[in-house]
Amino acid sequence: MGLIFRSRRKVAPGVTANVSKHGMSLSEKVGPVTLNSRGRVTVRLGKGLSFRFGRR
Numbered sequence: 001m002g003l004i005f006r007s008r009r010k011v012a013p014g015v016t017a018n019v020s021k022h023g024m025s026l027s028e029k030v031g032p033v034t035l036n037s038r039g040r041v042t043v044r045l046g047k048g049l050s051f052r053f054g055r056r
Helices: none
Strands: 006-012 015-020 023-030 033-036 040-046 049-054
Touching: none
Parallel strands: none
Antiparallel strands: 006 015, 015 023, 023 033, 033 040, 040 049
8 A cells, every 4th residue: 555645726717737746737627528638538427437548
């Protein structure tokens, strides 16, 4: 079990700055889809359930 560090800050409506041990990224939420500046796409399928694809 390892220690995980993540911090999120709202930059603008629908845009979030994310900071983790791997660096910083921006994400933008458009409806049920979230687009990440690192090339990751997450689709919300329902309450508590989502599908993520793209870069690791």
